[in-house]
Amino acid sequence: MRSLKVRIFLIILLVGVIPALILRAGIVANYEKRAINQRETVVQNQMKILANHLITYNYLTDTSSPVINAELEMLTNLYDGRVLIINKSYVVVKDTYGISEGKIAISEEVSRSFKGESISNYVEADEANRDGYIEMTIPIMETRLVPAMESDSGKEEEVTDVKGVMLISFSAESITVIKDLLLRKSTILEVLLIIAIVGVAAFLAVILARPFNKVTNAIIDVKEGRRSDALPVSDYVETTHIIDAFNQLLERERILNESRQEFVANVSHELKTPLTSMKVLADSLLEMGDADPELYKEFLSDIAKEIDRENSIITDLLALVKMDKTANExxxxxxxxxxxxxxxxxxxxxxxxxxxxxxxxxxxxxxxxxxxxxxxxxxxxxxxxxxxxxxxxxxxxxxxxxxxxxxxxxxxxxxxxxxxxxxxxxxxxxxxxxxxxxxxxxxxxxxxxxxxxxxxxxxxxxxxxxxxxxxxxxxxxxxxxxxxxxxx
Ligand SMILES: Nc1ncnc2c1ncn2[C@@H]1O[C@H](COP(=O)(O)OP(=O)(O)OP(=O)(O)O)[C@@H](O)[C@H]1O
Ligand SMILES: [Mg+2]
CATH class of the missing domain: 3.30.565.10 (Histidine kinase-like ATPase, C-terminal domain)
Known part of the structure; x- marks a missing residue:
């Protein structure tokens, strides 16, 4: 059998805790996505500017430009990252870490970027990489003006050539740190919230179930004879129905009891009346001693009448009782x-x-x-x-x-x-x-x-x-x- 109290408690708990959990997961996920997007946009813009500079300084063929090198250093320091510059022959002409220069770098992303695409990947933190990182490949493009195809008009049109690809990877540490902090804080908040909800649920369960306990106690009081009057009206519609039904039952019981008592009193009275008459008649006969036999006869016939009366009362009573008993059959x-x-x-x-x-x-x-x-x-x-x-x-x-x-x-x-x-x-x-x-x-x-x-x-x-x-x-x-x- 289920307890109303437990049920109320569980419902309030579910209603309170589930939204809290969803909210927390939502907030953290949303923060992470937005922060990554923002970082990607900022870095991409900076890199596009850099890409233009690379073309201007012809960096893909000559990596000695101090201006570009300084710019590269500043950017890598700023984002705690690594930049690889790859020329058209897939050869790394510059690696800010200085490890891969002169090596061939072919990957799916690099080839796609040679077709003009900018690609960005976020690799989430795991055991191997503690902070997570963002990897971007950006085409280094040169725009030239050439005479238009139907060139009789003398018009010129813009043509873009992909001269190289820039591969940037930078740490997402700051985002991961904030995310962790957010997770930790929201966990604490959530625990506090759950404790509060458990408290409120327990409190409400007790309060809401109280009228039912009151009714139960009142009914137990009636059962054990501590009270016999009608139960007090309750403040809840549901318990009022129970109390009304119970009070009606109580009233029926009372009426039944009264009529039973009255019946017993009446039966005793009715059964006693002929007995009293017989006693009086018999006593009178005894007192008279040697009375006239005619008088004896008369008195005895009166006694016989009373016996008949007593007999008929008992017969009727038995008929009534029998009818009550066999009412159903x-x-x-x-x-x-x-x-x-x-x-x-x-x-x-x-x-x-x-x-x-x-x-x-x-x-x-x-x-x-x-x-x-x-x-x-x-x-x-x-x-x-x-x-x-x-x-x-x-x-x-x-x-x-x-x-x-x-x-x-x-x-x-x-x-x-x-x-x-x-x-x-x-x-x-x-x-x-x-x-x-x-x-x-x-x-x-x-x-x-x-x-x-x-x-x-x-x-x-x-x-x-x-x-x-x-x-x-x-x-x-x-x-x-x-x-x-x-x-x-
Ligand atoms: N036809 C009737 N005319 C007038 N009074 C009647 C009539 N029928 C019943 N009563 C009244 O109703 C009362 C109850 O009747 P009921 O038949 O229950 O009892 P009773 O005739 O007195 O006794 P018994 O148990 O022998 O029938 C009677 O005592 C009588 O006063
Ligand atoms: Mg009658």
Whole structure:
């Protein structure tokens, strides 16, 4: 895994050091080229003047001219060099070092110069020649005036003859010395620059990575329980995104925790209530000693009711837990919803009759859907049970089934007591019951709709409840005909 700090450090280092290196090489190379060019031009000009003098004094045939010799000496001293003067027969007539006089000097450069070319070569310093030198060959030219070719006009034209070649080599020591100095100085400068860049890079890497460290530390604090509130807002957009996401996670965790605590509290309370009643009933019986057997019977039947209640609460709770656990693997099959409705209503009708409520079923079409049959039964029976339970005398419950090409809809409409507006948002909460005292009479644990909603969302369906107090309640459930897995 790569570290952000190291990455920032390397990037700044590269961005800083590479231009510094290029700049240094460029400056030194540029200096050398310019200095050599300049020196060559100056020497070439001087030598051209000298070449003219050589012609004037006829030096190529007679090298005794003191003026030229003095001039030659001055130049060679000035540039720390050597001059060879070669005549047309490639014979060295003058060598300022006095070594090669009378010898033949043929080289490519000399022959080219005999054709009128001036040539210059810079031989860079190496191990054999410490300072480097510049070698130049310059033609010694004589210009004469001759009658023009079409000479009737009497015009004359200039003709140049190469009479000899001058070979000059002079040391580039001063240039090499300055170049070395420049190299040394720029190396020192570069080292200092690199040290500075490394420092700046390290500093920036630490500074730029600091917000990330802060976020990490804050998250560790939360993990180890040193803080539980939201993390402070950061100054960077990137870290702000992380912090926002983390704070949302924290909030979700908090809400989850709260609802879990509330759930546990509710469960304990609900489970305790029937137990308390049983205890009171049993204690009263014990205190009475030899009470009327009828009274015993009545109390025991009350105790039995409480046991049933406890049992139904535990059954509901288990259903809920099971649904949470198996949320991802429902047992899907093709189910004829019409048949399922018939079966469930047949089971519920005796209860409805007891409460003087009429239950009607209206199927607009045959519906076959991919559902979990057990869960679908739970949904239907919970809704119809509620519509019966929270109804009035001579009330009605209308169950209707319809479908389009994607969903089937199940409507359970009653003419019951209705749900107050402020309670509508809470009816799916576990253990929520609208009017505690009234609901107690009716009986129930407040888990039915929680289970129903859970089962509906497992089928990717929706549930909508509309209600008016003392008029009635309508529950509309819509479920896809074809089961869709969540992550498809
Ligand atoms: N059709 C309805 N008419 C009026 N009130 C209703 C209706 N359906 C639900 N309620 C209200 O919503 C509350 C929650 O319903 P839910 O089915 O979750 O619990 P319950 O019926 O009290 O208990 P159980 O767990 O036995 O179903 C009910 O207590 C009731 O107050
Ligand atoms: Mg219910």
């Amino acid at each position: 429902p047992n899907i099959s093709k189910v004829k919803i019409n048949d399922l409705l018939e079966i469930i209503l047949k089971r519920l009708r005796p209860i409805a009759r007891k409460m003087d409520v009429e239950v009607m079923l209206e199927c607009h079409r045959e519906v076959e859907a991919e559902v979990d049959e057990v869960k679908m039964s739970l949904i239907i029976s919970n809704l119809v049970e509620n519509a019966i339970k929270y109804n009035k005398e001579h009330g009605h419950v209308n169950v209707s089934l319809d479908a389009d090409h994607q969903h089937f809809t199940l409507e359970v409409k009653d003419t019951g007591i209705g749900i107050p507006k402020e309670s509508l948002g809470h009816i799916y909460e576990r253990f929520y019951r609208v009017d505690k005292s009234h609901s107690r009479e009716i009986g129930g644990t407040g888990l039915g709709l929680a289970i129903t909603k859970n089962a509906i969302s497992m089928h990717r369906g929706t549930i909508k409840v509309t209600s008016e107090e003392n008029v009635g309640t309508t529950v509309l459930v819509s479920i896809p005909l074809i089961y869709v897995k969540k992550d498809q």
